[in-house]
Amino acid sequence: MYKSTYAGQELDDATQYYEVEYQGLGKRSRDEVRKAAKRISEYPEAWSVELGDVRKCILHKFPYKLLYSVEKNHIFIIAVAHQHRRPDYWIDRSET
Numbered sequence: 001m002y003k004s005t006y007a008g009q010e011l012d013d014a015t016q017y018y019e020v021e022y023q024g025l026g027k028r029s030r031d032e033v034r035k036a037a038k039r040i041s042e043y044p045e046a047w048s049v050e051l052g053d054v055r056k057c058i059l060h061k062f063p064y065k066l067l068y069s070v071e072k073n074h075i076f077i078i079a080v081a082h083q084h085r086r087p088d089y090w091i092d093r094s095e096t
Contacts (some may be wrong), residue, residue: 001041003077004093007066010080014064032059033080036066044070051091054078 003011011033019026036057040047050056050067057066067079067090079090 001037001075001077004079006090006093007077007080014062014080014082018062029062029064032061033064033066037077040066040068040075044068044075058083 011030015026015030017026018029036059040057044055047055047057050065053069054067055070057068059065063083065081065083066077067081068075068077078093081087081090
């Protein structure tokens, strides 16, 4: 599994935000993303299509979704996107 530089930064930003809000919450948010990534790696076709070849896995406890594509030999996480902010900002990333 690979993730874009942008997705890594989004994960770091969300983790930092939640940690400032409540000590330990940042770690819990990062753990939730790891669990989702593990589920994706085990069952990559299980989640619905967001757009084109991009699928979405919605987190259970935080308002984020992992947007990813299934490539020939790996899974590529395009974005760690907040579900209620700028919904389509990541689309240009999926074309590269």
